[in-house]
Amino acid sequence: xxxxxxxxxxxxxxxxxxxxxxxxxxxxxxxxxxxxxxxxxxxxxxxxxxxxxxxxxxxxxxxxxxxxxxxxxxxxxxxxxxxxxxxxxxx
Numbered sequence: 891x892x893x894x895x896x897x898x899x900x901x902x903x904x905x906x907x908x909x910x911x912x913x914x915x916x917x918x919x920x921x922x923x924x925x926x927x928x929x930x931x932x933x934x935x936x937x938x939x940x941x942x943x944x945x946x947x948x949x950x951x952x953x954x955x956x957x958x959x960x961x962x963x964x965x966x967x968x969x970x971x972x973x974x975x976x977x978x979x980x981x
Contacts (some may be wrong), residue, residue: 902937905929905968912939918948925971928959936960 904910905926915934918928931949934940935956945955962970 896935898923904933910934910937910939915940916949920949923973925968928971929963929968931956932963933962942948 901909901911902941904914910930910933912934918973922928931940931945935942940948942953942956945951946956959971
């Protein structure tokens, strides 16, 4: 018998309000993290499309980095993910 299966959803609602599937997520070799891509990964984890561990492994992120994206969205919305504005939002 195989271990317990994780139930996964087939899609979540993305940051722009449209359905987001695994195929719609940024590619695993993404190097340039624009706001939209970060928000899509956060939405995928929050919606159950990916686990936080899967997202971190897929995108070679630390858990702390992913959680910082999530906190930025919670505190400042999508503009909080802009790297050039990070100092204005911290503090």
